[in-house]
Amino acid sequence: MATTLEPPTGEAAPPSAAPSQLGLERDAERAESRRGFLIGLPSLLYLVLFFAIPLGIVFVYSFGNRSRTGRTILGDWTLSSYERLFSSLVMQITGRSLGYAILTTVVCLLVGYPFAYYLATRPPKVRGILLVLVMIPFWSNLLVRTYAWRVILGSDGPLVQVLGAVGFTDVRLLFTPFATILGLIYGFLPFMILPLYASIERLDFSLVEAARDLYASGWEAFRRVTWPLSRPGVIAGSILVFIPSFGAYVIPEILGGSRTTMLGSYVVLQFLSARDQPFGAALSMAILAVMLASALLYFRSGAKDVG
Amino acid sequence: MSVVDTGSGAGEPVSEDSVARPRRAVERLLAGNAWMVFAFLYLPILVLAVLSFNDNRVVGIWGGFTFRWYGEMFADRNVMGALRNSLYVAGISTVVSTALGTAAGISLERFRYRGQRAYDGLLYLPVIIPDVTMAVMLLLFFVQAFDLAGALFGIDARYGIGTISLSHIAFNISFVAVVVRARLAGLDGRLEEAAADLYASRWKAFRKVTLPLIAPGVAGGALLALTLSLDDVVITSFVAGPGSTTLPVYVFGLVRRGVTPLINAVSVLMLVASMMLVLVSLLVSRRQGE
Known part of the structure; x- marks a missing residue:
């Protein structure tokens, strides 16, 4: 407000014409803002009704009580659902989900980085075709792609038959941690590759050449130039793999067993069979908190990279 | 080494x-x-x-080539009913979320107003929230909304195509808006200014200049919405009623019970459908590049 007294730059209108013109401009600006707001209003209302309010309802439910018949009692508020988050069973399932999600992210990064690098350094025509080949599984139905592994890993599936022919009989692959993590990697690997590809492809390779000219070894040039410059892609890809892996439901449900239960399945269990909605709501809030924390981490680091 | x-x-x-x-x-x-x-x-x-072409009930043992399972699939009433539900929901949610999401994208990218950052945050949340959490949110929301509708207006609302479509729109708006915004951000704002300088009205400038320029982005967003709607299992299974299951939810139920040749055939059908959508979206993005 104080700046109006003393225009800091020379581009302000001549002082004599200033008051009325400024007023007009301000009016026009205001009308423009209002128009922009009105254009966005329908979606805003929709998201408030079908997203913000539901989120609030889950929050309220998480403090609710559960009657003996499984009905939720609202009004008699309690923190017991949150206390139960620290029970040994929940801690075990959370630890497992975290472990699986981290392992999935690391493997995806280790496999995806060289892959994205290879893709980004091909001639443009080849690159286009290879990129399409990555996009196809990315857009394909996750449920069906996971089901394919159930067929392959099953007890009469091709893989077990091949292993049996080689001499490994009595191998059980399905419903194991191995199958679950394999499914997670298979499902979310494209989420790692695409952001990595985007940031490596944009990279200025003359910088790498300059490093080589200054007698950096290949490894040194990679560590000091390529890797730091592709970091936004690494972070974006890791977040995009970690979040869905951590909250996964479909994949562990199809490929995992009772000893590989992940947090997503445990939440669904509270609603569909255990009928303990307050506890399920508290679990959902906890997942949401982890998700928001990692997303915040992403935006924080992204801001640093831009600056 | x-x-x-x-x-x-x-x-x-x-x-x-x-x-x-x-x-x-x-x-x-x-x-x-x-x-x-x-x-x-x-x-x-x-x-x-x-x-899926294996002529043997035991999936793992080859018994010759056959189209039998595809025939059974098209004759299966449950599968066809679920497919019809899927197409209804995907159609409705794609049309509505494309219109709403495009408007949201334009509003956030081309205008400045107070409270915009909060709106921005709200718009991004559905993109990053896990399916399971969103499913729980919508389930409890509809429980409360139905209670309220019953108490206030005596309406007996039910779970079905309607609740599924409303839920799909809720997550699709955000995805469409993100895609449209990316397209708008890459556009030269001076083109719209030039149209305004040439005395085009706001609406005319939008219709003749902005809309054609962002059309590939809108189409890309719509295809993404269509794909997400056709793929969703978790949210749909929470808000579906009896008789309104979609194809992925129905298949998911079958898959949990085991592997059958029929599921193989349905799966291949769904894969072929997604691949066709990829091809269409590639054609669209090629136009975007030009």
Whole structure:
């Protein structure tokens, strides 16, 4: 407000014409803002009704009580659902989900980085075709792609038959941690590759050449130039793999067993069979908190990279 | 390790070869990794496709080539009913979320107003929230909304195509808005200004200049919405009522009970549908590039 007294730059209108013109401009600006707001209003209302309010309802439910018949009692508020988050069973399932999600992210990064690098350094025509080949599984139905592994890993599936022919009989692959993590990697690997590809492809390779000219070894040039410059892609890809892996439901449900239960399945269990909605709501809030924390981490680091 | 060995072992002509050799070895490793990734991504799909033509009830044992399972699939009332539900929901949610999401994208990218950052945050949340959490949110919301509708207006609301469509729109708006915004951000704002300078009305400038320019983005967003709607299992299974299951939810129920030739055929059908959508979206993005 104080700046109006003393225009800091020379581009302000001549002082004599200033008051009325400024007023007009301000009016026009205001009308423009209002128009922009009105254009966005329908979606805003929709998201408030079908997203913000539901989120609030889950929050309220998480403090609710559960009657003996499984009905939720609202009004008699309690923190017991949150206390139960620290029970040994929940801690075990959370630890497992975290472990699986981290392992999935690391493997995806280790496999995806060289892959994205290879893709980004091909001639443009080849690159286009290879990129399409990555996009196809990315857009394909996750449920069906996971089901394919159930067929392959099953007890009469091709893989077990091949292993049996080689001499490994009595191998059980399905419903194991191995199958679950394999499914997670298979499902979310494209989420790692695409952001990595985007940031490596944009990279200025003359910088790498300059490093080589200054007698950096290949490894040194990679560590000091390529890797730091592709970091936004690494972070974006890791977040995009970690979040869905951590909250996964479909994949562990199809490929995992009772000893590989992940947090997503445990939440669904509270609603569909255990009928303990307050506890399920508290679990959902906890997942949401982890998700928001990692997303915040992403935006924080992204801001640093831009600056 | 072997990379270093070959480099120093053949080291007489120091000049170019010693540098080029490890590079070539790294190159070969990269190519090997790439082919393995492609095999990993495609072999399971290929195996599934082959087995869908297997004339044997036991999926793992080859019994000759047949179209039988595809015939059974098209004759199966449950599958066809679920498919019809899926198409209804995907159609409704794509149309509505494309209109709403495009408006939201334009509003956030081209205008400045108070409270915009909060709106921005709200718009991004559905993109990053896990399916399970969103499913729980919508389930409890509809429980409360139905209670309220019953108490206030005596309406007996039910779960069904309506609740599924409303839920799909809720997550699709955000995805459409993100895609449209990306397209708008890459556009030259001066084109719209030029149209305004040439005395085009706001609406006319929008219709004749902005809309054609963002059309590929809108189409891309719509295709993404369509794909997400056709793929969703978790949210749909929470808000579906009896008789309103979609194809993925129905297949998910079957899959949990085991592997059958019928599921193989339905799966291949769904894969072919997604691949066709990819091809369409590629054609669209090619136009976007021009």
